[in-house]
Amino acid sequence: MAEKGSENMENNSADDAVPGRVEQVLCQPCSSKGKQTIADVFCSICDEFQCMDCSNIHKTYAFMKNHKLVNAKDIKEKPVSFDMKGLDQCDQHHKDLEFFCEDENQLCCSTCAIVNHRKCHSVVEIRMIAGRPESTRSQLKAKLQEIRNKAETVVKYTKSSKERLNKDVKEVTVKIRRMRDNVMKMFDDLEVSVAKDAESFKTETFDKLTKKQSDSEKHIADATKSFETIDNVHQKGTPSQQFILEQRMKNQVDELSSNVDKECQRLETVTVSFDFDKTLKLPPLPISDYVPGQLTLRFSISEDVKPIAPVDPIVKLTKITCIDLKQTGDDVMEPFYTGLDFLPDGRLITVDNKNKKCLIYNEKLERVGSFQLSYKPQSVVAVSEEEVAITSANQYKLDFLRVSKSNEITLIRTCKVNTKYESICSKDERHLVVGTNDDTRHVRIVSLSGEEKDFNINLRNKKYPIGTSACTYIRNSDKVVLTDRDEHTVYIYDIKSNTRVVVKDDRIKEPWGVAVGPLDCILVCSNKIHSIVQISQTGRVLSSYKLDMKCSYRVCVSKDKSVISVTNNVDGVRKLQLLKITL
Template identity: 55%
Template sequence: MADSGSKIRENDEVPGRVKETFCQPCLSKDLQTVADKFCSTCDEFQCNDCSNVHNALGILKKHKLVSVNEAYAASISFQMKALYLCDQHQHSFEFFCEDEKKLCCSKCAIVNHRKCHSVVEIEKIAGNITSPISTLGEKLKEAKEAAESVARHIRSSKDQLAQDIKDIHVKIRQMRDEVMNMFVDLEDSINKRAEILQKETLRNVTKRQTQNEKHLAGVTKCLETIENIFKNGTPVQIYIAQHKMESKVNALCRNIKDEYKKLEKMKMSFQFDQTLKLPPLPITEYVPGQLLVKSNRQEDVHSVNMTMTLTPVSAIGLKKTEDDIDEPLYSGIDFLTDGRLVAVDNRNKKCLVYNERIEKVGSYQLSRHPLSVVVISEEELAITSGYQIEILHVSKCNKISSRRICKVKTQYYSICLKDDRQFVVGTYNEPKPVRIVSLTGKEHDFSVNFPNKSYPLDGSACTYIKSSDNVVITDRNEHIVYIYDIKTDARVLVKDDQIQEPRGAAIGPWDTILVCCRNTNSIVQISQTGSILSSYRIDMMHPCKICVSRDKSLLVVTNSYPGNNTMQKFKIST
């Protein structure tokens, strides 16, 4: 029987409305003609014109044609007959099992329900039905409405999805335009920065060039003088000239050798940050990268040695004493101007003084846990402890007393001198990694585009190179040492397998950078241009703090290794 869904126009909700079925052959020709007949052999509804073909063609004369109404009646009768038959045995339903609420044929009643207590004939209970069949129709209508609602929701979702995809394309195009505008601004900004950097670099190069020309003129003049004396002078004159000019020649040679060591090849580049932020941040507030300037020593000056060597001098174990609460942990160390050493014990809240043989000669109890220390002058030092910087006095006889306490608004950790009136101080849990603090506690920022990164306590340390106005920052977790040029806002990033968990940093000979590396138990020497000059493994687990004497001849390092904390002193040879 043909599916009555083949273009049938109907509305069962309006009484008396007759179903209207279209001729299927006409529909294939895009014509809507009401069907009058149904051919069960063709399984098609047909109009009179199309059904007359059966009379014209002999092969179709045996097809059975009935009216549309008869076809519907036969369809309903077929459907009703299917309702009356048991699916399992194809027998008519005669019984109803009240225990299991199931219709049963005679076989079902005997085979499947013989143990049930109430199996009754349908004829006896048919008149007692409490729920009319119209109730089922209502349920079906509700189900139909729900299904149509689901269909509408799915169509709406599909339409919304298509619209969302269109909106994404529009947004991407907008982002592309914004990024292009940002790069136009970026190019202008970098050009201005590069021009400033170029002028600064050329100014420094010109100074060195002028100085070298003076040295060259001095050498030329000395050579002419020596040649004239050897050609025309008497033995007495030659002897006097030799001794008189020796110091001048030695000074010239030293100056030229120093210039020779500093020979560098300048290279400028721009390095993008790993994460690129998009507008609405203006380019004046955020530059997605760093302008880098790197100097490489020329290949023809490889014989110039800027490396140092370390020779162990003495070492002591840092053991718990009777007046200690816990095992000592030295979080900061520095040399006094006369060669004595000051250290701060974070766990026991102490400031200690050691003589040149690393013998403890003075101690002072602090009110807070100290984090780092720096010597300010012959008898003054500063100690950081979070939101305060305390200034202490250390006498020649090793007595320590508090001078004043500066309350600050930023949490500070590492500390070093910038000049006679200011510190360079590393932060923790703050948006700026490094700041400037005066000796009176006044705070302000560098004019440098530092990354907006907050370091945890002991996650970073800083130091300062006065001769070049460079700030050095260690990044413990990322295994990186940053060198920032304050004048030009350029940055050198040092990342190497020899740098693993860099902790404390100090300035060594030739203003090179010395960094404690915890994971490699070593001290790495780095040039200001980012070259690894040397690496020294030391007999110490997990070195963390380092300091260098004023004349760059001595180095002291401490560690943080539970049960085996030590302090070692080395002689620096160049």
């Protein structure tokens, strides 16, 4: 065998290959013994090239009978042993994986095959099926490609998210700096605006004070001159002359005394102060809305002056009667009175928003008349002895109804208008003042024939949705009062000077209805604390009367200023009440 190997052996090195010579491989077992023998077969299990003599051992041992031998000539090169890094070993027994259970689609070592799969019908050696043409590899590669694509998408978006996060964090600083610039500009604008308002107020007030001073100085001069005249006649005149002078001077002195008393009653200390609001609002709101403070004009009585009569007397309210507003047989819903006013003869006219009605009550709050409307009314005002005007919550019109002495109600006419109205009150014999719904013109003037126009006052750039504001008009001083439920504020606009007073107080929470009371004081429904609040025209809160009903909503005052009526807005416990007014 050695000679055979000696005669036929060829060098296996590629460098020594000779053209036309067949490349031969040596038997590895022989080579380990120092022999050079040509290999005849290759055993993949033994992982060796063997000559025929060495390969006969496969016939000797039964466990080697299943080793697969192939002709060495068919093996161009010895398969390289690949390090599977433990993947070819059983996780449980740490043995080589040699079998595959086709029933359970599971790899097995020899122990697994005997212990766990002996009842299975198809357990085969891996080497026997490893060469089968199957699509598993292509399927695995396709799935791995899909996994890789999805993971790359995650990486892409994660990178994008990180970049966006970095950008956003930097933008925070930019926004803060921009906000700081806006705040600085806001304060600059605020300084100019407030200084302008304060200067305007000072100029107007100076003129009034100067006139008051001039009038009083003239009163001093007149009183001094009258003193001298009386003394001279008393010293030098006859009794008849003295008597005549005293009679003639009596009327002059009474008139002078009355004028001075009036001046004393209106003595006020005028101050201007600026206080910051609790909430700082920023652009892009208009400056009137976002300024972090409000110029407040205050008037107070000087402590060293005792007026002859009390200034701004406090209104006292006493309950007369009260009724519960309950659903009756012809009502489809629980009554909700959104408007009420007194007729000149003392009867109370109301509108029921939910049931679309206009109703009349007498002085005992007994219902004496009713009229069915085709729409939801919002407010009502008496415009004459037997005529009322009604606004609609969602229609552009104003209805005028006749209310007869016998409590019959009939529709007289309907005026088409360009604005939706909520509250309504009288301005003069031919005009009404209306509070608008969802319009920047918060208050408007409308004639009895439906012609509309605006007040010449600067209003805030804001719209009031239904149920968030109401207005009234003070005829003697030409002022409009507007409530702002959401901001707990009452605005008093002076039409002549185009100025306003802003009233905020702990006793004013969610103000809704508003009316003009005795001596032109302002009566406001403070819904949140269930009361009627009295405010002077200069913005001083004078008193607060706690009602025995929750959530006061609308208020009206009789024409002789002796009675008020109040209704509320609470489901299930709605009331209508009359109260007597005393000073």
